[in-house]
Amino acid sequence: xxxxxxxxxxxxxxxxxxxxxxxxxxxxxxxxxxxxxxxxxxxxxxxxxxxxxxxxxxxxxxxxxxxxxxxxxxxxxxxxxxxxxxxxxxxxxxxxxxxxxxxxxxxxxxxxxxxxxxxxxxxxxxxxxxxxxxxxxxxxxxxxxxxxxxxxxxxxxxxxxxxxxxxxxxxxxxxxxxxxxxxxxxx
Numbered sequence: 001x002x003x004x005x006x007x008x009x010x011x012x013x014x015x016x017x018x019x020x021x022x023x024x025x026x027x028x029x030x031x032x033x034x035x036x037x038x039x040x041x042x043x044x045x046x047x048x049x050x051x052x053x054x055x056x057x058x059x060x061x062x063x064x065x066x067x068x069x070x071x072x073x074x075x076x077x078x079x080x081x082x083x084x085x086x087x088x089x090x091x092x093x094x095x096x097x098x099x100x101x102x103x104x105x106x107x108x109x110x111x112x113x114x115x116x117x118x119x120x121x122x123x124x125x126x127x128x129x130x131x132x133x134x135x136x137x138x139x140x141x142x143x144x145x146x147x148x149x150x151x152x153x154x155x156x157x158x159x160x161x162x163x164x165x166x167x168x169x170x171x172x173x174x175x176x177x178x179x180x181x182x183x184x185x186x187x
Contacts, residue, residue: 005127005155005174007148009167010138014038017144024148027161033154035092035147037118037139039085061139078172082116085140090118093149097121125149126175134169 011017017036017170025031078095080088090098097119115123118139119132125147127135146159146167154176159172 004014004126004149005172006127007155007159007162007170007172008131008135008140009146009162009165010135010169011144011146011165011167015142016167017146020146020162022157023161025159027157029154029158029161033093033149035094035149036144037086037088037090037091037094037135037147038144039139039142059067071097080117082118083091084116084158085118088118088139092147094121094125095149097124099149100124125173127173131171131173138169139156 009017009020011020013072016039017092021031021034021036024034061142070161077089077091078098080098082088098117115129115132116136118136119129122132122135123129139145147157148162150158155172159170
């Protein structure tokens with residue numbers, strides 16, 4: 001994988017992250033370089049089911065329109081059950097990173113420090129372990145994590161736009177090196 005930067009923002013609600021995505025879209029940011037992570041509290045939302053039809057994942061429940069809209073805009077979508085975190089809905093390039101981590105774990109590889117599948121996906125994007133803990137904690141508490149990936153120019157532009165949307169937290173990550181190995185999930 002080539003070296004890319006990431007801008008990570010934490011939002012308290014799906015409305016806030018949706019507004020941030022709309023700001024990025026209107027500013028011309030490539031939405032295929034965005035990822036969103038949020039918990040699926042399906043017991044609260046009375047979800048009837050999930051299915052994947054081509055590149056569109058359907059989610060029936062209170063936040064169905066929100067997640068359904070993201071599936072159409074962002075590249076990739078998945079539902080993961082992550083031990084210690086619970087069910088997560090993920091949209092964007094982070095999906096492939098998490099799947100890569102899960103596939104590596106199946107082969108017996110282990111990440112030092114025992115990262116979750118979400119942590120392994122974030123780590124493979126060049127996000128440091130101390131920040132990963134912050135993002136996992138935010139997701140566990142029902143918040144949403146928005147990640148903009150890209151070159152220096154793209155992430156500076158994304159950070160400028162995202163900062164205007166008043167996220168709870170905003171951090172830019174410039175990896176010191178490109179991760180070329182697949183990060184696997186610890187037990």
